[in-house]
Amino acid sequence: MLGLTSLGDSQIQGLRIAVAYITKAGSDLLVDVLSNKVGKALWNSIPKIVTTSFDFGLTEPVALTSLKQLSNCTVNIRGIEVLQNKRLLPVNSFHPKMYIFDKDGSISAFIGSANLSLSGLTTNTEAAIIYGNVSNTAEIDACWEEINSKCTPLTGLLLQQYREARKKYASRSVKPKVKKEKSAPVSGAVTRSRLSLFYQAISTAVITPQNYGHFWVEAGAMSSGGSGNQLELPRGANMFFGFNFSSYDGQQHTIGCPVIFSRDKVWLDKPLTWHGHNAMERINLPTVTQGGYSYKNTIVHFTRNNNRYELLVFPWSHPLSQIWRNRSQEDGLIFKLGIGSTRVCGLY
Numbered sequence: 001m002l003g004l005t006s007l008g009d010s011q012i013q014g015l016r017i018a019v020a021y022i023t024k025a026g027s028d029l030l031v032d033v034l035s036n037k038v039g040k041a042l043w044n045s046i047p048k049i050v051t052t053s054f055d056f057g058l059t060e061p062v063a064l065t066s067l068k069q070l071s072n073c074t075v076n077i078r079g080i081e082v083l084q085n086k087r088l089l090p091v092n093s094f095h096p097k098m099y100i101f102d103k104d105g106s107i108s109a110f111i112g113s114a115n116l117s118l119s120g121l122t123t124n125t126e127a128a129i130i131y132g133n134v135s136n137t138a139e140i141d142a143c144w145e146e147i148n149s150k151c152t153p154l155t156g157l158l159l160q161q162y163r164e165a166r167k168k169y170a171s172r173s174v175k176p177k178v179k180k181e182k183s184a185p186v187s188g189a190v191t192r193s194r195l196s197l198f199y200q201a202i203s204t205a206v207i208t209p210q211n212y213g214h215f216w217v218e219a220g221a222m223s224s225g226g227s228g229n230q231l232e233l234p235r236g237a238n239m240f241f242g243f244n245f246s247s248y249d250g251q252q253h254t255i256g257c258p259v260i261f262s263r264d265k266v267w268l269d270k271p272l273t274w275h276g277h278n279a280m281e282r283i284n285l286p287t288v289t290q291g292g293y294s295y296k297n298t299i300v301h302f303t304r305n306n307n308r309y310e311l312l313v314f315p316w317s318h319p320l321s322q323i324w325r326n327r328s329q330e331d332g333l334i335f336k337l338g339i340g341s342t343r344v345c346g347l348y
Helices: 022-038 040-045 061-068 080-084 139-147 156-168 190-196 196-203 319-330
Strands: 016-019 048-053 075-076 096-105 106-112 128-134 152-154 214-218 232-235 252-256 260-262 265-267 272-275 280-284 296-303 308-315 332-336 344-347
Touching: 016 139, 022 040, 022 061, 022 308, 022 319, 048 139, 061 075, 061 156, 075 139, 080 156, 096 139, 106 139, 196 332, 214 319, 296 319, 308 319, 319 332, 319 344
Parallel strands: 016 048, 048 075, 260 308
Antiparallel strands: 016 096, 075 152, 096 106, 106 128, 214 296, 214 344, 232 280, 252 272, 260 265, 272 280, 296 308, 332 344
16 A cells, blocks of 8 residues: 555656556545545546446446546456356456556556455555556556456446345355454553653664654644644654654753645655653644645655655554554554653554
């Protein structure tokens, strides 16, 4: 999921997806992340083509309905003859997984094993090759044309026929038992209490923040300041942003202004400061009126990109937020912000 969504940026001019199966949860997640990442206006304006199948009845009709309702989105079906077969069994299964981001004179692509499902984008072990800004698009375009050469545009009538066939046949299929996954340990108070402090990990050389490309912080109540945009950071967070501040006295100091960007906006005037009274660093984030976000009870995520820092913000319980936390947790890189704080942060 992280590699896939990293390809979406303000340069995108179109999106082409060809996947075997689609679920509502998976398509909602991808749409939510990409539309927030590139901006709602740009997302609505670009042409989007989604090609999938009715094979085995695995694609959810409600997902197709939702995709058809997107602005400038065309949905195609490969192999509609499967509607005539019992249990929707295809003679030849449709099985590609291609996500193509069209840009000006180039494409970026994510080609691998992940279907457009929540498990495919989050919990499954998947493999993929990422192509970034490829100028010679002939080979991928030819593959796309071959996939779509035998497709049928999804109509209301075709969708209704699929619903009826799926209800008649697919419901008889034996559903595999799925082992219930445990909640992420970082959500528990006991686990939080056992975490090391961020600055302690720096002091003992466990981590060097500037060696990681991603840094996230649990925003919490965002009660500092009147605009709800002052994010308290752990001591040492400035190192991730390219600074080397260490004058941790009882005073207040301005460390610097990292270049923050999100969607099509760039901010050069967001100070990162040290506040001696509570022994925390703090960064002033762009407010909603400035083109930023509402930060209360979210996860605030920064990605380093050529000495600039991309800002992404999602609710703490959002699936992408869980992916970020799980990624850090796998490497033992989740930390408490400070001695008196219950909030956590992480690197990867």
